[in-house]
Structure formats: C-alpha cells, structure tokens
Amino acid sequence: MEPSAKPAPQPDLSATQQCVMCGMCVPHCPTYALSRNEADGPRGRISLMLGIHQGRLEADEKVIEHLDGCLSCRACERICPSKVPYGALIDAGRAHILATSPERGAGMRRLRDALLLRPARLRLVGLAARLIQALRLDRLPMPGRLKRLALLAPPLAPALRAGDHYPATGIRRGAVGLFLGCMGPVFEAENLRAAIRVLNAWGYDVHVPPAQGCCGAMHQHGGAPDKGTSMARQAMQAFAGRTLDAVVGVSSGCMAQLTEHGGAAAFELTDFLIRHLPDPMPALNPLPRKVAVHLPCTQRNVLRTGDTAVDLLKLIPELDVIELPGNDRCCGAAGTHMLTHPEQADALRAPKIEAFQALGADQLASTNIGCAMHLGAGLRADDRKAEVIHPVRLLAEALRIP
Numbered sequence: 388m389e390p391s392a393k394p395a396p397q398p399d400l401s402a403t404q405q406c407v408m409c410g411m412c413v414p415h416c417p418t419y420a421l422s423r424n425e426a427d428g429p430r431g432r433i434s435l436m437l438g439i440h441q442g443r444l445e446a447d448e449k450v451i452e453h454l455d456g457c458l459s460c461r462a463c464e465r466i467c468p469s470k471v472p473y474g475a476l477i478d479a480g481r482a483h484i485l486a487t488s489p490e491r492g493a494g495m496r497r498l499r500d501a502l503l504l505r506p507a508r509l510r511l512v513g514l515a516a517r518l519i520q521a522l523r524l525d526r527l528p529m530p531g532r533l534k535r536l537a538l539l540a541p542p543l544a545p546a547l548r549a550g551d552h553y554p555a556t557g558i559r560r561g562a563v564g565l566f567l568g569c570m571g572p573v574f575e576a577e578n579l580r581a582a583i584r585v586l587n588a589w590g591y592d593v594h595v596p597p598a599q600g601c602c603g604a605m606h607q608h609g610g611a612p613d614k615g616t617s618m619a620r621q622a623m624q625a626f627a628g629r630t631l632d633a634v635v636g637v638s639s640g641c642m643a644q645l646t647e648h649g650g651a652a653a654f655e656l657t658d659f660l661i662r663h664l665p666d667p668m669p670a671l672n673p674l675p676r677k678v679a680v681h682l683p684c685t686q687r688n689v690l691r692t693g694d695t696a697v698d699l700l701k702l703i704p705e706l707d708v709i710e711l712p713g714n715d716r717c718c719g720a721a722g723t724h725m726l727t728h729p730e731q732a733d734a735l736r737a738p739k740i741e742a743f744q745a746l747g748a749d750q751l752a753s754t755n756i757g758c759a760m761h762l763g764a765g766l767r768a769d770d771r772k773a774e775v776i777h778p779v780r781l782l783a784e785a786l787r788i789p
C-alpha cells in the first residue's frame with residue numbers, strides 16, 4: 388500500500404481565543420465605518436474565525452465575504468489592549484479560505500504571478516496603461532478590472548538596473564543595500580534614483596544587488612503566508628555576504644513585510660534617513676510649494692515609525708508640509724484590494740482626494756507604492772494633473788549637489 392501523503396498543516400487560528408470581545412478596536416476599523424455591520428469589523432471577523440477554529444462554522448460564501456473585505460490595515464491590532472495578533476490571524480484566515488475554496492480569487496493570483504518578478508511584462512503593461520490614459524481610452528466601454536488596472540499606472544521612467552553600486556558623495560559614513568521590490572524598477576524608478584542620490588549625500592554607499600526578488604507581501608496576505616515568508620527571507624538573502632549597515636527600501640509595504648518576515652534588519656527609507664541625519668547636513672535648496680503627506684497603514688500600524696516623512700520634509704526650506712487629514716484611516720489600496728473590492732476602495736479614497744483638494748496642495752507624497760498608485764488614479768480620474776510622489780523625490784530635488 389502506498390503511504391498516504393502528509394496532510395498540509397492547518398492555518399493557525401488559535402490566537403482568536405486571545406480576544407476578549409471588548410470592542411475597543413471596532414470604531415477604528417475603516418470597513419466597519421462604511422457598512423456599520425459587526426461582521427465587517429475586527430471583533431466580528433475574529434468571531435467568525437473563532438467559529439471556524441472551534442469547528443462550529445463553515446467558511447461559506449457569506450463568511451468568506453466578510454473576511455475577504457478586510458483591508459489588513461491593522462488599525463485594530465494597533466489599538467487592541469489584549470495584543471491580539473490580528474494581522475497574522477487574518478492571513479491565516481485567508482489561508483483557510485484558500486485551502487477550502489482553491490478556485491476563489493484564482494484569476495487575481497494568476498495575474499499576480501504573471502506580472503510579479505517579470506519586469507519586461509510589467510513594463511509593457513505599464514506602457515499600455517499610460518497610453519490608455521493619454522488617449523482617454525478608459526472612457527470607452529471596457530471590462531471594469533481592466534479599466535482600473537489602466538488607471539493605476541504612474542508616469543514611467545527608464546528602469547533602474549540592479550547590480551550597480553553607487554558610492555557616497557562627501558564624507559563616507561557607511562553602506563546600505565537598496566531593496567527594489569518587484570514593481571519598483573518599473574513603477575518607482577524615479578523614486579529609487581532619488582533614494583540613491585539622497586543616501587549618497589547622507590554619506591552612504593548604496594549597493595543594489597541583483598536577483599532580489601519580491602518581498603512576498605501579496606502572498607503573505609493573499610492566502611499563502613508560508614510562501615510569503617519564504618519569499619521575504621529569500622529577498623534578504625540577496626544582501627547576504629556584503630558589509631552593510633542596513634537594508635533600506637522606498638516602499639513601506641515591502642519594508643513592513645521584510646521587517647516582520649525577512650529575518651534580518653530592514654528599514655523604510657524615511658525612517659532610516661531621519662535616524663541617520665548627517666552632521667553637518669548637506670545644503671538644501673528652498674522649495675516654495677505646499678505638499679500634503681499621506682501616511683500608509685504599513686508605516687503607521689505595522690512599522691509604527693510614525694511621521695518620519697513629515698519630519699524629513701520639514702528640513703527643506705520654504706516647503707509647506709501638511710499631514711493629509713484622515714491619515715488614521717486606510718486609503719483603500721490595501722494590496723490587491725483596490726482591484727478586488729473597487730467600491731470599498733473608492734469609498735475609502737474619496738475623502739483623501741477631497742482633503743487634498745481642500746488643502747490646495749501642489750503635490751501629494753506617500754511612502755507606499757500601492758497607496759501612491761491608488762491615490763494617483765483618484766487624482767487622474769478627477770482630471771487633476773497632480774501626481775503622487777515619494778517624499779524622497781522632494782529631498783533629492785532640494786539637494787545642492789556640488
């Protein structure tokens with residue numbers, strides 16, 4: 388007789404028992420605020436996962452809908468006095484859904500796997516999307532998800548090559564590795580170049596090792612947490628064997644994933660720069676304009692580094708730096724959520740766009756690529772010319788390079 392295959396380990400939902408159902412997290416939940424349905428809030432979702440854990444509840448269509456609607460923004464986890472690890476729980480909950488309904492979300496996973504780690508394809512998709520935007524073809528009838536994808540692409544710059552080394556300018560203080568992210572070389576090339584320029588001016592050599600791969604966040608939060616964790620560890624391996632003070636990256640979502648699951652020290656760029664201000668500071672040109680700063684959930688609730696981008700931008704003379712009102716709420720991007728739950732994503736984005744317009748700011752800055760793309764699509768849909776940029780772009784612009 389053939390030995391039976393070892394069953395896959397069950398996703399661990401036991402931490403649901405840590406929740407005392409006090410409800411303190413509920414008013415902080417953006418999806419509960421929209422629907423006012425207990426099952427769309429953290430306490431309700433934990434109750435559903437507890438029911439599954441205890442074998443009292445099947446993950447039927449209704450249950451899946453409530454769990455799937457979660458943004459993984461972790462505002463609830465941040466506020467929880469009982470330290471319920473909500474982020475890990477909802478990741479495990481999604482793994483349970485995938486194990487019991489493998490066809491659910493298969494299209495989105497196929498799209499993810501077809502584009503991630505394939506920069507040439509990603510660039511083609513980006514160019515096609517920009518063409519659709521330029522010719523306003525999105526006004527023509529086309530499938531809803533395709534239209535959303537087309538509106539997401541930011542302006543593209545020539546891709547950044549991995550494998551290069553950029554020496555510090557001025558007095559050398561150390562060396563860092565720069566994590567690119569799977570979408571970075573295509574959609575964040577300008578941000579990455581600006582990061583190199585500023586890190587060099589801060590006195591750091593910048594190493595950009597090849598074969599970095601993807602941080603694994605989309606897998607981590609998309610029903611395959613084990614795969615996500617192994618991708619994060621593999622990404623950090625690309626920096627092994629080099630003498631580096633830190634691994635830094637421009638996207639807070641990637642750096643949150645690498646910090647939690649990569650197994651080695653990783654820093655979001657603005658956090659690193661504010662912790663390592665040079666003395667004396669390089670001269671910065673005045674930038675007489677107004678910038679609103681959006682704070683991503685990964686920075687606020689996961690990395691918990693706070694307003695480092697605001698603190699950094701306040702170093703630039705004559706730059707009027709304002710925190711975007713409503714920064715305590717998710718913008719609705721939430722990884723692939725902006726594609727899978729378009730109505731909820733748009734409802735959460737709308738107050739951000741209104742707040743930006745009310746401020747009369749010239750630019751909107753965000754440290755996370757997903758948020759920047761989602762907010763940028765919101766601005767473009769409103770026919771505004773403003774683009775969402777990474778804060779480091781302003782710093783690079785203000786630097787006087789001798």
Ligand code: SF4
Pocket residue numbers: 405406407408409410411412413429430433463466467468469470471
């Ligand atoms: S997750 Fe925490 S804050 Fe929310 S109901 Fe449970 S114990 Fe209370």
Ligand code: SF4
Pocket residue numbers: 415416417418419427428429432456457458459460461462463464473
């Ligand atoms: S992670 Fe965010 S959306 Fe999900 S339950 Fe917690 S607060 Fe609500």
